[in-house]
Amino acid sequence: MAEMIEQGALALPQRRGIRFGVLLERLSLVAGLVTIWWLLSFSAPPYVLPGPQRVWSALSIIAAHGDLWRNLGITFWRVALGFVLATIIGLPFGIVLGANRRLGEFFEPVLPVLNTVSSAIWAIFAIIWFGISNATTIFVVFMTAMPLIITNVWQGTRAVNADFIELARVLRMPDWKIMAKIYLPTILPYFFSGARLAFGFGWRVSLVAETIGSSSGVGYRLRQAADLVRTDQVFAWTLTMVVLMAALEMGVLSPLERHLFRWKKEAEA
């Protein structure tokens, strides 16, 4: 088998970077930012810019009362529900719009319009329709995430390779198997990036919705803290959200994406 060892036969995927070095870089970045913050906090009164120690103690108090986890849980649950609903509606809609040219052309103008409507507008509508309730936040997350998911899935259906369909047809594969074995794997990367975007947006707009249309959740607590000029608490909530989002992104989504799409050739510089 002389040709087995031909032309660069098996390009083994490179072990990803020098992980430890990257970690060190990230830590020093965080340390640097906290230091700048600490220094700046001397130049302003604490109700304008509280220092790290003050924010930390505010955070400890919130955490100790169980307030932190309860409100985070409520917000997370609302975002997740809105997101799941957006997926349940968006995924099949995107596939149908992509598969049916006429329908796709008919609905094409709707998506850019939906995407340009500000989340604040959805929040106002939500309050008119649902009042102060869970549904308000869920609705806003849903309206923000759904068009993003549809757009991406739609794009994915356009990327389906006609040659692969031909291959499946020659093998006399039934239509539903072609859907499952050719369409879905092609769409998945597009869906995933859309879903990631939608989830991130969902988090952000959920706070907007909660500040005006809710009596619980992180957004509600943020507004409360702001009304009472407890800037240290505002910082504490903000910091928690940022850390949580970063952890979710780096700890779950990013590794999941790397695993799901390990078959993709990494773009080389």
Add this chain to the structure above:
Amino acid sequence: MMPAGEERTAPAPCADDTLPISLSKVGKSFPGPNGARLEVLRDIDLAVKEHSIVGLLGASGAGKSTLLNIIAGIVKPDRGRVCICGARSDELNDWCAASYMFQDDRLLPWRTAVRNVEFALEASATPKAERVRRAREAFRLVGLDTFEDAFPYQLSGGMRSRVALARSLVTEPKILLMDEPFSRLDAQTRSHLHGELLRIHSLMAMTVVFVTHDVEEAVLLADEVVVMSPRPGTIREIVPIAPSRPRDPIEPEVAAYIRRLRALI
């Protein structure tokens, strides 16, 4: 192979036909520019004997690929009769499965090599365990025993072609149809794969029909070379290649065939 002599216009039942592939009076045209019909094939009579290797040779536009697609049942002929193992080509027949190998390897990038081979068995309700067993078997048959779990992007062109070949063989076809199968490979890899194909052919006792525009490839592999001429595609001549395989293009007898066929196309 002999041109079937009988005159027939209407498609007749195939039941009396015992040949793996038999075509009579096959014609096909496609819609051309400004509404005109473009005649691609005219009066094709072809009889392929069991276990033989037949090369369809001709310049581009001679309708070779269309003819192969008609045999595969992908394209319907306008006229004439196509019989595969005594059945019409568009009928599904399980006892005489045909496999089709494309010009490109057409591997699904999100599946590992061995899962790509398995794909050919997923059209039917073959149980997973059996699929895996047969895929691994086909994998070894084409001379690949490692790299089962490599993704297509990690494989060289020659290895990808082997995986595509394994995918065509895993269904244990009686007929293997190949559309310029190794044309995108470099000469050396290609010659390796020719050897592999001949080895597998004698091992599995299949009938092979392949399309090529390469005279040397046709002479090295085929029992019979069908020379086609273009516009409309017709069979100019059917040339049996006498020397036993493996053949070397440097041998005078083989070289003579190559010269003769070059003159014909």
